[in-house]
Amino acid sequence: MAELGLELFSEQEMTCSICLDLFTEPVSTPCGHNFCQSCIGGYWASSAECTCPLCKRPFDGRPELSINRVFAHIAQKYKEIRYGGPPPVKPRQKIPAGAAGGGGGGVMLQNGTTTPDIPCDMCTGRKERAVSSCLTCIASYCETHVQPHHQSPFYTSHQLLDPHEALRGRTCSQHGRLLEVFCRTDQRCICAICVLEEHRTHATVSVQTERAVKQRMLGKTELDIQMSIERRGLHLTELKQRLQVLRNYAQAELSEVEQVLSDVTQSVERIRRELVGGIEDKRDSVIGQGERIVSHLEAELGKLKERRARLETQATSEDHIGFLQTFQEVNVPYQDTMVHNNDPDLELHFSLSEVKSTLGEIRERLDDIHMGEVHYRHSVSSLLPESESMMSIRSTKKRDFSLKDLRKFKSGSNIKKVKGYLEDVTLNPVTAYPFLILSDDRKQLKRGEKLQFFRNSTQRFDVWSCITAKEGYETGRHYWEVSVGDNKDWKVGVLRDSAQRKGLFDMSPSNGYYVLWWSTNQLRALTTPPLTKVKMNGRLRYLGVYLDCEEGHVTFFNAKTGSEVYSFIIEGGFNERMFPLFGTSDKEVPLMLPASPTHMPE
Secondary structure (H helix, E strand, O other): OHHHHHHHOOOOOOEOOOOOOEOOOEEEOOOOOEEEHHHHHHHHHOOOOOEOOOOOOEOOOOOOOOEOHHHHHHHHHHHHHHOOOOOOOOOOOOOOHHHOOOOOOEEEOOOOOEEEOOEOOOOOOOOOEOOEEEOOOOEEEOOOOOHHHHHOHHHOOOOEEOHHHHOOOOEOOOOOOEOOEEEOOOOEEEOHHHHHOOOOOOOEEEHHHHHHHHHHHHHHHHHHHHHHHHHHHHHHHHHHHHHHHHHHHHHHHHHHHHHHHHHHHHHHHHHHHHHHHHHHHHHHHHHHHHHHHHHHHHHHHHHHHHHHHHHHHHHOOOOHHHHHHHHHHHOOOOOOOOOOOOOHHHOOOOOOHHHHHHHHHHHHHHHOEEOOEEOOOOOHHHHOOOOOOOOOOOOOOHHHHOOHHHHHHOHHHOHHHHHHHEOOOOEOHHHOOOOEEEOOOOOEEEEOOOOOOOOOOOOOOOOOOEEEEOOOEOOOEEEEEEEOOOOOEEEEEEEEOOOOOOOOOOOOHHHOEEEEEEEOOEEEEOOOOOOEEOOOOOOOOEEEEEEEOOOOEEEEEEOOOOOEEEEEEOOOOOOOOEEEEEEEOOOOOOEEOOOOOOOOOO
């Protein structure tokens, strides 16, 4: 009978054209083709149109398909006969899990509880414990019935898992079928039967298709997160670098201030020693001389008292003969040897008024120092007298007060003094930015619309609208003035002979430029970025520039009021030729150098 069954049907006739496996719960489409119920359901769920997989006949909607029970029974019998399944003894029926195998078996979980054994779906009568579950067949098999999966090449594509893990979370709670379709309408996984029933009108795709879509979304999210990580990592690195720069800068400033304060303390201690020591030496000298005179006078006074006593004794003597005999000896005429004048050496006077005044003003200047700002009431040169006092204390050396906030104590900060170094400077057209317009006397410049200089020069500025003076200074002290007036955009300062002039670069001390820049109603010192804002009262119209090559000072003054505006200080001085620098982008108001150094308004 078994052989007759195999002869009546070929394996190809009993195979689903979608899963290429023997039919499981076969259904027939309106066009007459047979498929597994789950296969046709999954096919339609993953397809935009509802058609027959074989003849491609379209359907208006998803047909309601029912399992062909007779054909399903024939397929099941063929499967059992062809691949060794035992013939049924009686109809299959659900039995308690505890009835499987030895009954009462199970798997111990970590929490101490046990899960019941899963029975074999192919066993009839007494159910044996399943050892493997097939995700393709959606069935569990005992040791005997799982053998076809190991021996037949037909099952090579089937995946076998532990029965307790295979179907956990993978089967439909309603139909017990494998979850192989994703419903986009409800955003959950469903089985093929669900597609044909309550999800017929929903948008469904295979789990593989939805996985690919979700995988791309996950990849995009992962990429966004990775980019965010990189951005934050870069920002974190930059922030750490900035913090380290700030730490280094603060430490350098702290070290410098500590060193300067130490120098100031040493200078004050030196002054104290000289002043106190000088006063004490002078005091001891004068007082010692006075004490010697006192001792001498006391000795003379004793002798005089002794002689007076002898005279008194002689005068009261009743011995007339003795009186007359000793009269010549006792009555020696008295000669007063004391010089009655004011000995200048005994005068104690200290010419310290100038020193005390200077120290008092320096103390006030020190009291004016605050974190971040120093208020100056006087110039340093007026505080440090050049005349020598009684105590041989000359003006305090400026290196003794080199505190950064007291750098304006330098000798060049007095406008009246620095004007003694006044220079007559003229503009050098060889260095001029091509659009600058110069006056015939080379004393004025402004920005033009057209090219003014056509010959190229290695000294010419080609990006910055600037020009240098013809005069350069390598040694000594020099001062010049410029009228900026109402010019809206100007630069005035000094540059090194070796400084870059071509291209775009920072005009900063690190590049050899010591410049003030007026633009957008704001005065800035072109320091290493960030630029330094310079506070001042009122509009600056007349600017004076003082250069001390040996000391490394570039100091700017308000030439009209005499007040100091800003200073660049270079330790060790300048070791090359320095040139005055002028620049403007204003096309209306020119920068003007005085035709004669004496013409600048006071």
